Amino acid sequence: MTATSTPLAAPSARRARRVATVRALLRRPSFVIGTAVLCFWVLCALVGQAIVPDDPYATDPANALASPSGAHWFGTDALGRDVFSRVVVGSRAILTISLLAAGLATLLGTTIGLVMGYFGGLVDEALSRVAEAVMALPSVILALLALTALGPSNLTLVVVVGFAYSWVIARTVRAAVLTERGAEYVAAARVRGERSPYIMFGEILPNVVPVVIVEFTVRVGMAVFSVASLSFLGFGVQPPSPDWGLQIADSYGVLSAGAWWTALFPALAIASLVVSVFLIADNVQGALSE
DSSP states (O other): OOOOSSTTHHHHHHHHHHHHHHHHHHTOHHHHHHHHHHHHHHHHHHHHHHHOSSOTTOOOGGGTTOOSOSSSTTOBOTTOOBHHHHHHHHHHHHHHHHHHHHHHHHHHHHHHHHHHHHHOHHHHHHHHHHHHHHHTSOHHHHHHHHHHHHOOOHHHHHHHHHHHHHHHHHHHHHHHHHHHTTSHHHHHHHHTTOOHHHIIIIIIHHHHHHHHHHHHHHHHHHHHHHHHHHHHTTSSSOTTSOOHHHHHHHHGGGGGGTOTHHHHHHHHHHHHHHHHHHHHHHHHHHHHTO
16 A cells, blocks of 8 residues: 555545445455354343343252253253353353453554564564464463463463464564555655654554454454363363353263253354354455455
8 A cells, every 4th residue: 555645635545445345345245144143242242141041150950961942942061050041141251351362462463563574674583583483382382381380360361362363463464564664655754754653653554454453353263262272171261150161171071971062052152253253354354455
């Protein structure tokens, strides 16, 4: 992208592009479906505790491992807790942590990527080596190592997952900045005597926002999967939270008894949320590149 000819034209042109992008997205069925599923889970996270038929924390040993029925739509778990209520309420923890982790990753990654791409040279080389070292380990393994040392907590989970994904975003933003830093508007800013922080955040960043948006959306989906995996392994959200990963972990011992519903419905919830976010990200990337 290059700067528009007049300062007044720039906001108008950006506004027109945003409107065109939104209209293009709304014409894509997969985007609409993905957005509808995501909005459903967001609604569950916001008001789920008030609308579920049963207390997701209340145990009822007399009804333990009851199969799906009119009384318990998704059945009950080994402690007699209503699986449907726990799936609905469990969306709050995983969505909150995943969004915060993706937001932190995007903030850190965008800043690091701007620095790498703008300054280049030794700065770029040093940060690139750090990025390669971090990315050499799978994000879940890296998070496991950090959580083992620091101890599991929601705040630690946000920081660890956010840090792990920030370097992936940094590499992508760096590539976009390398394309932009030779543009005329950057040269003009330097001629005006603008300082490097202003050029990076005031001039270049607005032109790489589409890349940042796509990266944030993708990382939300990846964070959901990572948080659920860590909870399943006992290093994520801790009991008695109705977290989806925890529910699958708790169901492991009763699957042999035929209680398939205790694992199926939380797993479907994770899959639907991850797929919906990836559908949104794929369509946003396609619309922005048109």
